[in-house]
Amino acid sequence: MALRPFAISTRTGVSAAALVALLILAALWAVLTRAEYGSGLGPAEWSAIHFTIVQATLSAGISTVMAIPVARALARRQFAGRGLLVTLLGAPFILPVIVAVLGLLAVFGRAGWLNMALAGLNLPTISIYGLHGVVLAHVFFNLPLATRLLLQAWQTLPAERFRLAGQLDLTPRAVFRAIEWPMLRQTLPGTAALIFVICLTSFAVALTLGGGPRATTIELAIYQAFRFDFDLSRAALLSLVQLVLAGSAAFLALWIIPNISIGGGQDRPHQRWDARGGVQRLVDSIAITIGALFLLMPLSAVIIRGLGGLLVTPASVWQSAVISIGVALCSVAVLLLLALPMAGWIATAKRGSVEAIGLFGIAASPLMIGTGWFILIHPVADPVLFALPVTALVNALMALPFALRILVPPLRDTVQVYGRLSQALSLQGWPFWRWVILPRLRPQIGFAMGLTGALSMGDLGVIALFSAQNHTTLPLQMYRLMGSYQIDAAAGAALILLALSLGIFWIFDKAGRAHAQA
Incomplete structure (x- = not known):
């Protein structure tokens, strides 16, 4: 007691x-x-609600799914710079959103690195604005968070289970099904729910990369009603909708979120006999490389371009x-x-x-x-x-x-x-x-x-x-x-x-x- x-x-x-x-x-x-309930919600408001839920669902799903191979690779590999990489996974959480957006624009924007490469290959360029841009930015912010949560979950698995799997000479697929998948079934719902809540209340991303009738979130609609129309009644009504939606999702997320600290993640990984094969090593290397590039390229773009911008x-x-x-x-x-x-x-x-x-x-x-x-x-x-x-x-x-x-x-x-x-x-x-x-x-x-x-x-x-x-x-x-x-x-x-x-x-x-x- x-x-x-x-x-x-x-x-x-x-x-x-x-x-x-x-x-x-x-x-x-x-x-x-202040809200005028008799006026109700018009087509534009319902479109904003729909877009908010869709982008949050896509962002949470993509971030969580992409985090699985990255977290698994970090959990079973030891390499030079691993501790630094795991530490950098926490950077997007404290990174100013507007800074990250500028970095993403430098990489994926109209005149960004990716479109320059596509133009050099005579391939069609891409646009970062709209739904896919909002989802891309949210994945940039939340993929590291999902990776840290899943990595901690992987490191809570007893080392004896992997030792027994090695003695039984289980295949990597069998190890995943018998040991790792039960852990993921408990961890993934809470991780996805937490990211869903974060994406519901993301304002700066939608402000810079969304906009337009077909890419407006509830919070962006509140801002537009407030700053452009000074319609406090409509802003108040939308605020109530946002409160109900975000509040319900928040308490649901806190109810099912795993009891795992996001502050860890630098413990030594368990010895994994199932990961010694060349194919497994190649898959893990690709996952870690893609995850590191996706994280570091926008940050590098901000630093490179910002050094020149300081002069003006x-x-x-x-x-x-x-x-x-x-x-x-x-x-x-x-x-x-x-x-x-x-x-x-x-x-x-x-x-x-x-x-x-x-x-x-x-x-x-x-x-x-x-x-x-x-x-x-x-x-x-x-x-x-x-x-x-x-x-x-x-x-x-x-x-x-x-x-x-x-x-x-x-x-x-x-x-x-x-x-x-x-x-x-x-x-x-x-x-x-x-x-x-x-x-x-x-x-x-x-x-x-x-x-x-x-x-x-x-x-x-x-x-x-x-x-x-x-x-x-x-x-x-x-x-x-x-x-x-x-x-x-x-x-x-x-x-x-x-x-x-x-x-x-x-x-x-x-x-x-x-x-x-x-």
Whole structure:
């Protein structure tokens, strides 16, 4: 029976959770009161709903299927640079979406590397815009995530099973059917469901590569109704549709997602006697090569083109970079104020269901929250004045579910080990946090701070609704440069954004681990 330690006061955690619920429910209330239900959904809205579900389904299916051979190859091969490659698989998760889109355009766009090669061979070129472009971008982001999840699942298989398979001289096909396929049947549904949810609420990809009546997602339709038509009623109604769709999918995904950490993946693979054949080695080599090229080529394109673009980068880019850094730091501060007390409450609660409060950030779309708060602010003040605070707050709420998943397990272990002793020593409240919890959670806190800062640096969501022309973050400024066909300047901005996002993640993560080792 789990110990209920009283060294941690739950009052602050309950208050933080109540504040999170209040912020999201206030936005929901504003949307509910502004939406005109009698008007219903027109053909354009139903088309956006259909496109959103189709692209999310295709993206989740393709990402998951493609991840199987890559994860299997990494699980049974040891080669120079394997650890670095596995580490790089986590890069797209913190990579700014707009930066990745520019890299994909450099490779697959009209004047990209692929079309140049096709033109040189007198073959027809391809277009990256529309459904296939949106799916391509989502696969770029989510193939590494699916690979990490499946790789962790492969490494949980007992080594004795593969040793027994080698003694029985089972063929690779027989090993897959007897050992690997049962694991995949448990892991694949949750992995696909998680990616499906992520693709449902992807705004920047649809904004840059979608568009048009036949390639518009729900979030893009909200943005268009908001910015172009200023039809708050239609934006509110679409926000409700997005909330129901994304919220239902999120809770379904969290119900069936495998209990596997995405932070691992660098353990040594099991010795695999079934993979010694030349054909198996060739198949694994092809899978790893294709996966690495698909990941590294867009990143390389951003760096190569961005170095030249730095020479023509306007001063507004640097001003926006400073604003983005400030927004990211504010998001990190807000996250700590919310996540630490909530994690303490969740770790000591008798019911694990209280953790669902922290999942509001996944269930609620950022544009839904932004639309709701715009409706609340608009009658009493100029929403542009609140653009940056609301953006920082929403970014913190979006990162909260990931931070709780990072902080709660080690905090629960710490409380279970030191709870009784702390009670005996009357070490409670803030002293217990200062002397017991925080020193042991510094690596996780640093990782959560870095993740929040990087995600906030690259966010192109709420700021697109609130922002004025001269008061923008770096992702929005970069998007505007792309829209005005200043591609070289946009490439320079992309390189700056990439460096800042990775830098802020590295600084916080490194600081947490360094203090933990001191």
